[in-house]
Amino acid sequence: MKALRDKRPLRLVPLLAAAALSVGVSGCGLANRPVRPTGVSQDELSNGAEPYFWTGAVTYQVQISRQLNPFDSYDVQYLAGVRGAQQLSPQQFWFGVFLWAKNQSGHPALTADRFEIVDSAGNVYPATPLNPSVNPYAWTQQTLSPDGIEPVADSAAADSSPGGALVLFKLNQSVYSNRPLTLKIFAPGTNRVSNVSLDL
Numbered sequence: 170m171k172a173l174r175d176k177r178p179l180r181l182v183p184l185l186a187a188a189a190l191s192v193g194v195s196g197c198g199l200a201n202r203p204v205r206p207t208g209v210s211q212d213e214l215s216n217g218a219e220p221y222f223w224t225g226a227v228t229y230q231v232q233i234s235r236q237l238n239p240f241d242s243y244d245v246q247y248l249a250g251v252r253g254a255q256q257l258s259p260q261q262f263w264f265g266v267f268l269w270a271k272n273q274s275g276h277p278a279l280t281a282d283r284f285e286i287v288d289s290a291g292n293v294y295p296a297t298p299l300n301p302s303v304n305p306y307a308w309t310q311q312t313l314s315p316d317g318i319e320p321v322a323d324s325a326a327a328d329s330s331p332g333g334a335l336v337l338f339k340l341n342q343s344v345y346s347n348r349p350l351t352l353k354i355f356a357p358g359t360n361r362v363s364n365v366s367l368d369l
Contacts, residue, residue, distance in 0.1 A: 224281055224363040225356030226274035227313065232333035234367045237263040247335055250303030264340045266352060266367065267333030272313035280319050282310035283355040284336050286367070288347035297337040308334035310357065344369065
């Protein structure tokens with residue numbers, strides 16, 4: 170450290186250039202995300218360690234998964250169109266999984282429309298249906314062209330802070346004692362299921 174302090178002060182121009190480079194890297198678009206690294210299992214990956222996984226022909230990434238508060242002015246937008254969203258029992262809560270997907274198969278491919286969360290006790294929680302005409306953050310099954318992404322760029326879901334489309338679940342408080350949670354994504358038209366461990 171002493172040797173560094175003895176050197177001349179850094180020039181401003183290189184610092185500004187480095188700052189500009191970091192902004193350029195952090196501003197890469199969703200469409201330019203990397204593919205799943207080679208040698209990584211396609212079926213069981215943790216979204217804390219390796220978030221990219223394949224289900225059928227589509228590559229997915231869990232952007233974030235977290236509890237949603239129906240009384241919070243920010244979270245309430247994600248529950249738009251959910252009847253009785255604020256009428257949960259004390260033993261229940263809303264849980265959002267925000268997904269991003271890209272078709273890297275070279276041909277049109279359907280994204281998934283069936284999701285489940287399973288806790289370590291074997292309890293199964295299906296996704297709560299969302300109406301995309303009311304909730305602009307809702308995940309909806311789409312046919313993606315080659316290199317197509319979901320949610321589409323400049324949409325409400327893509328521009329939100331999670332950066333993904335919402336798959337909503339109603340969970341029991343008991344899942345906190347039955348961790349880890351596993352998200353199951355069912356590939357449409359096949360018997361393939363991908364599993365990814367979720368943060369809670």
